[in-house]
Amino acid sequence: MAAQFGRRLCKGVTTTAVAAAAVAALAASQAPGVTTDDQGRRTTSDATPSPEETADAAGATGNSPYYTDLPPLNSPRPAPSASTGTDVSGVTEAGIPATVLDAYKKAEAALREKRPGCNLPWQLLAAIGKVESGQARGGRVDADGTTLSPILGPQLDGNGFALIKDTDNGAYDGNSSYDQAVGPMQFIPSTWEWAGRDGNGDGREDPNNIYDAALAAGHYLCRFDWDLSDQRDLDKAILSYNNSTEYLNTVMTWLEYYRRGTHEIPDGTGTLPADRSDSGSGTVWPSPATPSTSPSPKPSTKPAKPAKPGKPSGSAPSPKPPADSGSPSTPPGTPPPIPTDTVDHLEDAGTATLTAMAGDTFTERMSARAETETGKAVAKVRIRFTVLGDTDTTFTGGERVATVVTNGSGVAVAPALRAGEKTGPVVVQATVVGRTVKGVAYRATVTERVADTLVRTGGKALTCTPGGEFADAVELRATYEGAAADKVAATATLVTSADDPAANDKGPYFKGADGKAVRALSGLTTDADGLLRLPQLYADDTTGTFLLRVTTAGGATATVELTVAAAETASPAPAPSTPASPAPSADPSAGPAA
Known part of the structure; x- marks a missing residue:
């Protein structure tokens, strides 16, 4: 075995x-x-x-x-x-x-x-x-x-293991000093x-x-x-x-x-492993049959302080402290308050405008500050950031929830958001883990993918005979800030003229699903390389030069010329010319005709 x-x-x-x-x-x-x-x-x-x-x-x-x-x-x-x-x-x-x-x-x-x-x-x-x-x-x-029974790894106190101080106030591992891996898949x-x-x-x-x-x-x-x-x-x-x-x-x-x-x-009949990676390290993980427990606090060995002179046992209680002296002193032996318990509310710690194009990572990150009632920062508090609502925007790891511990300034900075394909507003809520206090709601915006440049990939003239079809397809490349602009929406219209963007009613056309002429297309999208290849173009019997205008989200535009002309036919060779016979010369001595 x-x-x-x-x-x-x-x-x-x-x-x-x-x-x-x-x-x-x-x-x-x-x-x-x-x-x-x-x-x-x-x-x-x-x-x-x-x-x-x-x-x-x-x-x-x-x-x-x-x-x-x-x-x-x-x-x-x-x-x-x-x-x-x-x-x-x-x-x-x-x-x-x-x-x-x-x-x-x-x-x-x-x-x-x-x-x-x-x-x-x-x-x-x-x-x-x-x-x-x-x-x-x-x-x-x-x-x-x-x-x-609980399955707990050793406490991660740096003694032969990593040092991870408590992050959950003992909620999962029962240890309020250090974290321990928990459960059958050993999550910290x-x-x-x-x-x-x-x-x-x-x-x-x-x-x-x-x-x-x-x-x-x-x-x-x-x-x-x-x-x-x-x-x-x-x-x-x-x-x-x-x-x-x-x-x-x-x-x-x-x-x-x-x-x-x-x-x-059957459950409970599986073989139990025996050897662990910590064997021989001087620190051994407790047996799987014995759940790990947090160490009990050591009893104090310091002698009790003697009573102050002039204050015999049973004397009247001390007078109340002056109004400006703050809270009453903490009785000796009272443990310090848990940081989370002192939080009164969260504040936005200066988060800038959150806007990103679909599919991109937000350049700005959300930050929240944990504060007491008097506005003092609270460190070592877990802040949970949750993406709300019907959106496919997540944090960069693909999760909708991220938990971050506040630093010495009481600030927790969330992981970067990655915009999904659904455009519009996104709400992220920051809350204090383990407390119901005022949180912070952040509003982000996902905008559609755009292009700032659109150019035709080929330079060959696009021509067609009346009633025929264009031999070459129209292909364009969209870019944004020099990089390929993928999944960008585009439209293509056979315009009336350079100054009139209305769809033409004659000349080249696309075919609709029913085979009829269509001179304006929407719902086009660039591919992963930013390329946009238009459907086959046809021509009616009208000859001349026509304009195809393609526009992307973001305003990038390209205008392509299309020419419809009759096919050139060979002209018959001209008949050889025969020099004319010279007219007979008139006799200069002769008088005018009668």
């Missing part, structure tokens, strides 16, 4: 060479097309995501520890014997608890509808679920998919705030529920328009979940293993 195999590799029972050979064999036998180095590891030259693809360096899990057990080298088939129930060819490892398997497949179906270009396979969710939590601790979930609270999803339709987004967590993981892996059928994008997506090449290797081996075949097993 994988647990035994992993222990043999990770605990040094075998040599490093054997371990490397095993990993190489896995890569060769289970991951066709995967490049490995001489140690059997995947090369990282094309696996490291670019900076914009790892906007959150901590990934989904905060780079928390993960299980390193590897699948058996043999195929998961055939199925276990019904008569003996024994494990045949490693099928126990291939078995996935019923509820967990159902959650993965439903998440795949949802992503196929919402983001078909991502091509998310459910086996990838299963592979990640295996290394993150051993398939929710072998499927120890209730009928709704919620884990029977700050990531869950924007990536969380309701996968089982109960109206809640619970990281401890396998349906919610699996759907959230699917959306997380499909952001940035990655196509997971492309190995390069698949690598980037996995590394964005946990930025470790070893993690990538482990997930890929399980992915290929599950692709070879799986079967459903």
